[in-house]
Amino acid sequence: MDVLIPQLLxxxxxxxxxxxxxxxxxxxxxxxxxxxxxxxxFLMIGAFTAYLVQxxxxxxxxxxxxxxxxxxxxxxxxxxxxxxxxxxxxxxxPLDTLLCTVGVSLILQxxxxxxxxxxxxPVEKPHWxxxxxxxxxxxxxxxxxxTILLAAFCVATLAAWLKYTSFGRRIRATxxxxxxxxxxxxxxxxxxxxxxxxxxxxxxxxxxxASLIGGTNSQMGTQYIIAAFLVVAAGGxxxxxxxxxxxxxxxxALSCFAYWTTGSLAQVLAFILVIxxxxxxxxxxxxxxTRSLA
Amino acid sequence: xxxxxxxxxxxxxxxxxxxxxxxxxxxxxxHWLNNLGKYCCWAIAAVGIGLAWGRGGMLVMxxxxxxxxxxxxxxxHLTLETAGDRVPGFMVLYDPLAPLPAFWEPFRSTAFTLLxxxxxxxxxxxxxxxxxFKRGVKGxxxxxxxxxxAVALATLISSTIRETGGDTGLSDFKYFFGFxxxxxxxxxxxxxxxxxxxxxxxxxxxxxxRSRFGELLVATRDAEERVRFxxxxxANVKLVAFVFSALMASIGGAMFVPIVxxxxxxxxxxxxxxxxxxxxxxxxxxxxxxxxxxxxAVGWGQSSLGSTWPESWTYIxxxxxxxxxxxxxNGLSSLPARFARTxxxxxxxxxxxxxxAELEGVRS
Numbered sequence: 001m002d003v004l005i006p007q008l009l010x011x012x013x014x015x016x017x018x019x020x021x022x023x024x025x026x027x028x029x030x031x032x033x034x035x036x037x038x039x040x041x042f043l044m045i046g047a048f049t050a051y052l053v054q055x056x057x058x059x060x061x062x063x064x065x066x067x068x069x070x071x072x073x074x075x076x077x078x079x080x081x082x083x084x085x086x087x088x089x090x091x092x093x094p095l096d097t098l099l100c101t102v103g104v105s106l107i108l109q110x111x112x113x114x115x116x117x118x119x120x121x122p123v124e125k126p127h128w129x130x131x132x133x134x135x136x137x138x139x140x141x142x143x144x145x146x147t148i149l150l151a152a153f154c155v156a157t158l159a160a161w162l163k164y165t166s167f168g169r170r171i172r173a174t175x176x177x178x179x180x181x182x183x184x185x186x187x188x189x190x191x192x193x194x195x196x197x198x199x200x201x202x203x204x205x206x207x208x209x210a211s212l213i214g215g216t217n218s219q220m221g222t223q224y225i226i227a228a229f230l231v232v233a234a235g236g237x238x239x240x241x242x243x244x245x246x247x248x249x250x251x252x253a254l255s256c257f258a259y260w261t262t263g264s265l266a267q268v269l270a271f272i273l274v275i276x277x278x279x280x281x282x283x284x285x286x287x288x289x290t291r292s293l294a
Numbered sequence: 295x296x297x298x299x300x301x302x303x304x305x306x307x308x309x310x311x312x313x314x315x316x317x318x319x320x321x322x323x324x325h326w327l328n329n330l331g332k333y334c335c336w337a338i339a340a341v342g343i344g345l346a347w348g349r350g351g352m353l354v355m356x357x358x359x360x361x362x363x364x365x366x367x368x369x370x371h372l373t374l375e376t377a378g379d380r381v382p383g384f385m386v387l388y389d390p391l392a393p394l395p396a397f398w399e400p401f402r403s404t405a406f407t408l409l410x411x412x413x414x415x416x417x418x419x420x421x422x423x424x425x426x427f428k429r430g431v432k433g434x435x436x437x438x439x440x441x442x443x444a445v446a447l448a449t450l451i452s453s454t455i456r457e458t459g460g461d462t463g464l465s466d467f468k469y470f471f472g473f474x475x476x477x478x479x480x481x482x483x484x485x486x487x488x489x490x491x492x493x494x495x496x497x498x499x500x501x502x503x504r505s506r507f508g509e510l511l512v513a514t515r516d517a518e519e520r521v522r523f524x525x526x527x528x529a530n531v532k533l534v535a536f537v538f539s540a541l542m543a544s545i546g547g548a549m550f551v552p553i554v555x556x557x558x559x560x561x562x563x564x565x566x567x568x569x570x571x572x573x574x575x576x577x578x579x580x581x582x583x584x585x586x587x588x589x590x591a592v593g594w595g596q597s598s599l600g601s602t603w604p605e606s607w608t609y610i611x612x613x614x615x616x617x618x619x620x621x622x623x624n625g626l627s628s629l630p631a632r633f634a635r636t637x638x639x640x641x642x643x644x645x646x647x648x649x650x651a652e653l654e655g656v657r658s
Contacts, residue, residue: 035434095353096619098434099575102568102613110608127441224562226445229438264453268446276351279429286477 007256013144015215015251016151019244020206021224022231023197024079026243029232030160031195032176033094034087036079037101040221041199045078046071046207047216048112051121060124062291064208068150079200094133100228105221112218120217129212147209158227159240194265227254227267230274236281250274260272269277303582306495310583319482328553331485334492334559335550340574340589341495342542347571347580349508351515353437356444356568358562360415362451363506365562367414368459368551371396371407372467382405383466384459386642395457404471411548412541413523419540420533427500427529427536432518441564450564471482472554488549492586495542500582502538511535542571573612575618578627588625604625 021043023072028034049071057063082104089127103279130142162168173181174191181186210220235246253273257266318330326469339361346352385392400406413436422443426436451458458464473480502508514521514528521528551557560566569592577588592611600607 029434034433035438052485054301086616086620095433096623097352098353098437099571102571103612103619105612106608107612110605110612114605117652186494205486224560226438226564230442233435233438262453264449268450271439271442274442275425276463278431278435278474279425 001019002254003259007259008252009140009144010027011022011252011255012248013036013147013213013251014255015248016148017209017246018207018224018231018251019151020154020202020209021228022235022247023103023155023240024202025228026232026235026239027171027195031171031237032091032192034091035094035098035101035229036087037225038082038083038105038108039097039101039200039203040223040225041105041112042075042078042221043207043210043224044112044216044218044221046075046124046204046208047211047220048116048121049074049204050208051116051123051216054124059125061128063124064126064212064241067208070202071208073204075207076197076201076205078192079203080197082154083196087196088189088192109218109221116218118218120215120220123216124213125212133258143212147213150205150209154202155240155244157204167194168190169293177277227270230270234274234277244248296435298302298501303500304395304408306583307493307500309491310496314493315486319486323513324478324481327485328481329588329594329597331488331553332550332597333590334485335486335546335553336550336570336593337575337586337589338488338495338546338576339570340585341398341492342546343570343574344538344541344579344581344585345499345502345511345537345542345658347574348513348530348581348585350532352432352532352536353434354440354539355437355564355571356440356442356567357539358444358545358564358567359440359447360419361547361550361566362447362562362571363418363556364411364547364549365551365557366451366464367544368548369405369464369467369557370401371404372551373464374398374470374471376468382495384462385456386466387592388456391510392456397457404507413542415540415544419537423533423536424529427503427532428531442566443564444567445564450561451559451562459558461559461567463556463561464551465556467552467555475552475555482548488553491545491549496586498538499585503582505532507531508536540636554629564615564616569611572615574625575623576614576623581627584625584627 021039024042025036025039028036028236050067053067053070054060056062057066066167082101086100087097090100106155125143127147132141160169168289170181170186170191173186174188178188181191206224209221210216210224214220214223231243231247231250235242235244235251250270253270254266261269304531314330314334319327331428339357343354343357377383381394385394389517401410417495426432431439452461454460455462467475470484473483475481475484493497498583504614510526510531514526515532518528520534521531547557547562550561570589573589573592574585574591575585575588578584592614595610599610613638618625
C-alpha cells in the first residue's frame with residue numbers, strides 16, 4: 001500500500017491532466033466527428049501563454065491564477081480560428097480533417113520553435129504550490145492536488161453548463177441527432193463553433209497545468225496528444241463520464257507501469273491495454289445509443 | 295473518377311521501370327543515385343499506404359512500425375555480419391562483457407533475416423488488423439491507434455540503448471550479404487534491387503486493383519454496410535489490404551538500411567509515418583502512380599530543402615497537407631481529369647458550369 005497510494009495520486013494527477021486535454025477532443029469528436037490533431041498544440045499554446053503572462057506579472061503567485069483564464073481564451077481563439085478557416089469546409093470528410101490538422105500542428109510547432117528559445121522556456125511555480133499536505137499518514141504534493149482540483153473544477157463547470165444552460169442543451173441535441181436538431185431550429189454551425197472554442201480552451205488550461213509539472217517547449221503537445229486520444233477511444237465519444245473514467249484509468253495505468261518498469265515501456269503497455277479493452281468494448285465505455293448502423 | 299485503362303497503366307509501369315532501372319544509373323551521379331534509392335524505399339512503403347488508405351479507406355498513420363520491422367531486421371543482420379564473431383560495438387560500450395541479447399542471435403542467419411522481413415509485418419499486421427477490424431474499429435479510431443503504435447515503438451527503441459542502439463540507432467554497416475557496401479558497383483546493385491522491388495510492388499498493386507479483390511476493396515471503402523449485406527465480410531477484405539501494405543512498408547524499410555547506412559527511431563516514429571502519408575496525399579492516394587511519385591517528391595523535398603532550410607521546409611510540409619487535402623483530396627493525379635472536365639464543360643455548355651458553382655456556394 002505504501003507504494004500503491006503515491007502511484008495512485010500521481011496517476012490521478014496525470015489522469016486529471018489527460019482529462020483536461022481529452023475533454024476538448026472528445027467534445028469535438030463526439031459532436032462533429034472531427035479529430036483535431038492540432039489539439040496538442042493548443043495545449044502548448046496554453047503553456048506558452050502561462051510563460052508570457054509571467055513576463056507581464058512578475059509574481060508567480062499571482063500570474064498562474066491569471067494565466068488560467070487567459071490561456072483558456074487564447075487557446076480557444078486559436079481553436080475558433082482553425083474551425084472558421086479550415087475545419088468547416090471539411091465536415092463531410094472527417095478522416096481528412098485529421099490530416100489537415102496534422103499540417104496545422106506542424107506549422108504551429110515550427111512557429112513556436114522559432115518564436116521561443118528552442119530548449120523551451122521556464123515557467124515559475126507559485127510558492128503556494130510548494131510543499132505537501134500531511135494527512136492520513138501520507139505527504140500529498142500540493143502540485144498534484146492542484147491539478148486534480150483544477151480538472152475537477154473544469155469538469156464540474158462543463159457538466160453543469162452542458163446540463164443546465166440552454167446552450168448546453170443545444171450541444172447535447174446536436175450530439176444526439178444533428179439533422180433533427182437543425183430541423184428544430186438550432187443553428188448547428190454556431191453550436192459547432194462554440195464547442196470548438198470551449199474544447200480548445202480546455203486544452204489551453206491543461207497547458208498551464210502541464211507547464212507547472214513538466215517542461216514548456218514546442219514539442220510538448222506531441223507528448224500529450226496520443227495519450228489523450230487513447231482516452232477518447234477508450235472512453236467512448238460524446239460522453240463526459242466515459243472520458244473521466246478512461247482518463248483516470250489511463251493516468252493511473254501509466255503511472256503504475258512507469259513505476260514498475262520504465263516510462264517508455266509504460267506507454268507501450270498502456271497502448272496494449274487500450275487495444276485489449278477495445279476488443280471487449282469496441283465503442284468505448286459509454287456510447288450514445290442510436291439506431292444508425294455503426 | 296473514370297476507370298483507368300489497364301494496358302495504359304501497365305505501359306506506364308514499363309516506362310517507369312526503364313527510367314529507374316536503365317536510365318537513372320547511367321545519368322545520375324553516385325550521390326544522387328543513392329538518394330533516388332532512398333526515395334524508392336519510401337515509395338515502396340507509399341504504394342502500400344495507397345493500397346490501404348487510397349483504395350481501402352484505412353488511414354494507416356503508423357506505417358513506421360512496419361517500416362521499422364523490416365529496417366531493424368535488416369540492420370541487425372548487417373550489424374552482426376559486420377561484427378563477425380564479436381558482439382557489436384555499441385553493446386560493449388558500457389559493459390565490455392555484455393552478451394548478445396537472445397533475440398539478436400537468429401538474425402545471424404541470412405535466411406531467417408529475409409524470412410523475418412516478410413513474416414514479422416505480416417504476423418503483426420494480421421493479428422492487429424484481425425483484432426481491430428473484426429470488432430469494427432475504423433475511421434479515426436483506427437488511424438489514431440496505428441499512430442499510437444508507431445509512437446510506442448519509437449519510444450521503446452529509444453529507451454533500449456543496449457539492445458537496439460537507442461536514439462543513435464544502428465549504423466556503420468560494412469557488408470550486405472557478403473558484398474562490401476563501400477564498393478560503388480555494389481551501391482549501384484543495392485539501388486537496383488530497391489528500384490526493382492518498387493516496380494514489382496507497383497505491378498502487384500496494379501494486378502490487385504484490377505482483380506475482383508480490388509473492386510471489393512473499393513466497395514468496402516465507399517459503402518462498408520452494403521458490402522456486408524451482399525454477404526462479404528468487410529473485415530477480411532480490409533485485413534488483406536492492411537497486411538499487404540504492412541509487407542510493403544517492411545520491404546521499403548529493409549532496403550532503406552543498406553542504402554542510407556543508418557536506421558534510428560526518428561526514421562520510424564510519428565513524424566516519419568506522417569511524412570509517408572504526406573507523399574501519398576500529395577501524389578494521389580487512390581491512383582496507381584500517385585503514392586510512389588508523391589513519396590519520391592516529398593522525399594526529395596525532405597532531403598534537399600529539409601537540410602538547407604529546415605524551418606521553411608516544415609512550413610511547406612504543413613501547408614502542403616492543408617492545401618492538398620482541402621482543395622485536391624485526390625492529389626496531383628486528379629489534376630489532368632479535373633482540367634479535362636473543366637475544358638469540356640467550358641467548351642460545351644458554359645452556363646451550367648457557373649450555375650453549379652453558384653449552387654455549391656449556396657450549399658456550403
